[in-house]
Amino acid sequence: MKPAPAQSPPRHPQLLLFTIFLLTAIEYLQSGMIAFGSGPIMGEIGAAPEEFSLISATYACVAIAAIAKQRWFAERLGVRRFVMLSLALFMIGAAVCGSSTTYLQFLAGRVCMAMGGGSLMTSARLLVNLIPPSPARFTGIKYFASALAVSSASAPWLASTAISHDGWRWIFIALIGIATVAVLLAAICLPADTSARELHSESHPVLLMVLIAGSFCVLYALQRSWYDFYGDATMLAGAGLVGVLALGYFARAMYRHDRVLLNIGALHNARYWSGVALFTFCYILMAATNYTLPALLQRGLGFPWEVIGQVQAVGLAATVVSWIFLSVLLPRKPAAKKYYLVGFLALSVFGWKIAHLSPAADLWTDFVPALACYGVFVMLVLATTAMHTFREVSHHETVFSHAQQIKNMLAQFGGSVGISLATISMQTRSAMHGAALSGHFAAGDPVYEQSLHQLTAAYAQSGALNPGALAGAGLAQMLGQQTTLLASLDYFWIVAGVGVTGALVMVAQRVLK
Numbered sequence: 001m002k003p004a005p006a007q008s009p010p011r012h013p014q015l016l017l018f019t020i021f022l023l024t025a026i027e028y029l030q031s032g033m034i035a036f037g038s039g040p041i042m043g044e045i046g047a048a049p050e051e052f053s054l055i056s057a058t059y060a061c062v063a064i065a066a067i068a069k070q071r072w073f074a075e076r077l078g079v080r081r082f083v084m085l086s087l088a089l090f091m092i093g094a095a096v097c098g099s100s101t102t103y104l105q106f107l108a109g110r111v112c113m114a115m116g117g118g119s120l121m122t123s124a125r126l127l128v129n130l131i132p133p134s135p136a137r138f139t140g141i142k143y144f145a146s147a148l149a150v151s152s153a154s155a156p157w158l159a160s161t162a163i164s165h166d167g168w169r170w171i172f173i174a175l176i177g178i179a180t181v182a183v184l185l186a187a188i189c190l191p192a193d194t195s196a197r198e199l200h201s202e203s204h205p206v207l208l209m210v211l212i213a214g215s216f217c218v219l220y221a222l223q224r225s226w227y228d229f230y231g232d233a234t235m236l237a238g239a240g241l242v243g244v245l246a247l248g249y250f251a252r253a254m255y256r257h258d259r260v261l262l263n264i265g266a267l268h269n270a271r272y273w274s275g276v277a278l279f280t281f282c283y284i285l286m287a288a289t290n291y292t293l294p295a296l297l298q299r300g301l302g303f304p305w306e307v308i309g310q311v312q313a314v315g316l317a318a319t320v321v322s323w324i325f326l327s328v329l330l331p332r333k334p335a336a337k338k339y340y341l342v343g344f345l346a347l348s349v350f351g352w353k354i355a356h357l358s359p360a361a362d363l364w365t366d367f368v369p370a371l372a373c374y375g376v377f378v379m380l381v382l383a384t385t386a387m388h389t390f391r392e393v394s395h396h397e398t399v400f401s402h403a404q405q406i407k408n409m410l411a412q413f414g415g416s417v418g419i420s421l422a423t424i425s426m427q428t429r430s431a432m433h434g435a436a437l438s439g440h441f442a443a444g445d446p447v448y449e450q451s452l453h454q455l456t457a458a459y460a461q462s463g464a465l466n467p468g469a470l471a472g473a474g475l476a477q478m479l480g481q482q483t484t485l486l487a488s489l490d491y492f493w494i495v496a497g498v499g500v501t502g503a504l505v506m507v508a509q510r511v512l513k
Helices: 013-036 038-047 051-070 069-077 079-098 103-117 120-130 135-166 169-189 205-255 270-300 307-329 337-355 365-389 397-438 446-461 467-508
Strands: none
Touching: 013 103, 013 120, 013 135, 013 169, 013 205, 038 103, 038 270, 038 307, 051 069, 051 103, 051 205, 051 397, 069 120, 069 337, 079 103, 079 120, 079 397, 103 120, 120 135, 120 397, 135 169, 135 307, 135 337, 135 365, 169 467, 205 397, 270 307, 270 365, 270 467, 307 365, 307 446, 337 365, 337 467, 397 467
16 A cells, blocks of 8 residues: 655644534534434424434434545545535535424435534544644644533533523524534635545445445334334344345455555454444443433423533533543553443443432432543543554554544444434333333322322312313323333433443453553
């Protein structure tokens, strides 16, 4: 493989750092805010939970294709034009989403956002390499990781502020505003030169369609299996098999040549693939948790959106604190196991504490410390994995680029799987708990009759019309709240178990060390 030509030195180094920060922040803000606001968004556009997870799957498939083509476009357009075009598509998609009134409109907007925004985080990480190897490059990595920490912590607060004041559409207006600033910075500081033609990656439209179709078939089969498995098991199994075969064919085609879209053959080492597997697992868990937490706090415990966003932001500030700690300690003590052990034990504490929440819980004293443990997990595990995963694939700029692309493609896949698993978990566990509780919400049950009588009397004293019907509706609402609460707590028991298991696995493993 020929060495890539040296990049032009960056213009305006400080603006380049801000650009790296914003491009990374956009990815985490959009995923965090949309996951947080999924309930109000679904209600406004008339989408069921399974339809919303299908939107997530579609977004992931398009984003995977965009990431796969990231270097291909950057080589031909130049970094500056490619980043600006990506941001423009992202803003158009955000505008469509923000003005949507139907499920299909929102889906179209998310597809456009994925076409532009799917590759932004990959571009941000590769922009760090515009800085010559020196301590200044580590500063670029600090800006990249700081964006992850800050945007993860601020996404719930921004989304809750939008929802509680002017509506969920301001989520997308905020994203457009941030992307506009990023466009201006990119126009000023990013290089416009293109790669030499003989160094261009090769691509084929059929292979790209195979990648998109394979990703969608696998995600669709996973998503629908819990809803339609017994009624359509053959179709779902066939779709999943076709998807796996398509992805296998794509990977085989990428493995056979040097100048293909993604040179998988150059990434043949256990450290890289172990790290990518851990990244994918973390993104599945993070997406599922980001979806379940608002459901627990708003629909299960009845807290208002604004308060939920504030406490999540305060709790997740531990992500920022953890990164400050790591940025000092990691260069001097890079051995991974101690960070993994602390990170997964923090995850188990988080899951255990949340699983013990009750309607009498106090958000600031019970929930915030638990969420701080989750922030510790996110930063310790992700940052440590990032440091060790790419150690043996950073010798060549093109190989490093392909390594980042594949990792972020699998991250998109994992995020979609996480949302699908969360919606499936909430629906199946809610149905189970609803069936168990509904026996006590029926005429003839002494507790139900007493509660109905008390509520009817209270409504009658307030002068309400038809107090009996209002009392019945109030008890039905209480039933829904109880089933959501119990289903959410079940999920966090699983998280606690995953934390303990992860700690044991990471102590025993010998690859990422």
